[in-house]
Amino acid sequence: MKDYITCPNCGTKIEIYKNPIPTVDIIIEYGGGIVLIRRKNPPFGWALPGGFVEYNETLEEAAIREAKEETGLDVVLKRQFHAYSDPKRDPRFHTITVVFIAEGHGELRASDDAKEAKVFTYSDLPQDIAFDHRSIIEDYFNKRY
Numbered sequence: 001m002k003d004y005i006t007c008p009n010c011g012t013k014i015e016i017y018k019n020p021i022p023t024v025d026i027i028i029e030y031g032g033g034i035v036l037i038r039r040k041n042p043p044f045g046w047a048l049p050g051g052f053v054e055y056n057e058t059l060e061e062a063a064i065r066e067a068k069e070e071t072g073l074d075v076v077l078k079r080q081f082h083a084y085s086d087p088k089r090d091p092r093f094h095t096i097t098v099v100f101i102a103e104g105h106g107e108l109r110a111s112d113d114a115k116e117a118k119v120f121t122y123s124d125l126p127q128d129i130a131f132d133h134r135s136i137i138e139d140y141f142n143k144r145y
Contacts, residue, residue: 020085022061023060025050025133027140028075030104033121034137036129037070037114043091043132046120048137050097051113063100071117072109075102082139089132099136 003016025048028035036046044051049070053062060077065068067075081099120126122141129137138144 015111018094020094020096022053022059023090023095024053024059024066024090025097025099025136026063026067026075027081027101028071028073028104029078029100029101029139030073030108031119034140035071035073035104035108035117036120036126036133037110038116038118039130040113040115041132043129045128045135046126047130048099049114049117050099050131059098060100060120063098063102067102067104069112070110070114071104072111073106074106075104077102081145082136084132084136086132101140 003018004013005016006012007014027048033051037049038046049067051062051066053059063077064075067073078101081101083096083098087094089097089140108117108119124139
């Protein structure tokens with residue numbers, strides 16, 4: 001989709017492209033379950049740790065960084081799981097996420113954008129899960145590799 005702006009200096013019409021934003025999410029296996037964080041910022045709810053890929057950063061580097069920032073855990077990435085791209089997956093804007101499965105090591109503690117961090121099993125998942133993360137978690141637990 002194209003939009004246009006006018007250059008404030010010369011008045012030339014300039015095309016602006018709206019592209020999806022790359023993100024990562026991490027299914028961290030830890031303590032007999034997976035780690036979810038309760039979000040400090042909207043949209044609220046429980047979510048997989050994750051976030052935006054920074055410029056000059058690989059997807060893998062972003063996953064390791066985001067896991068550490070939000071959970072305090074060092075992670076070892078086991079594999080890339082799936083990519084999810086539904087334009088409605090994030091109510092703020094169109095994102096594409098690449099999900100990784102990782103092993104968590106260290107002491108779990110909420111930090112950065114996380115208000116709380118907790119381990120859940122499939123049978124005790126919270127009701128208020130943000131974004132499309134319930135579908136991602138179900139894919140994981142149902143071994144949709």
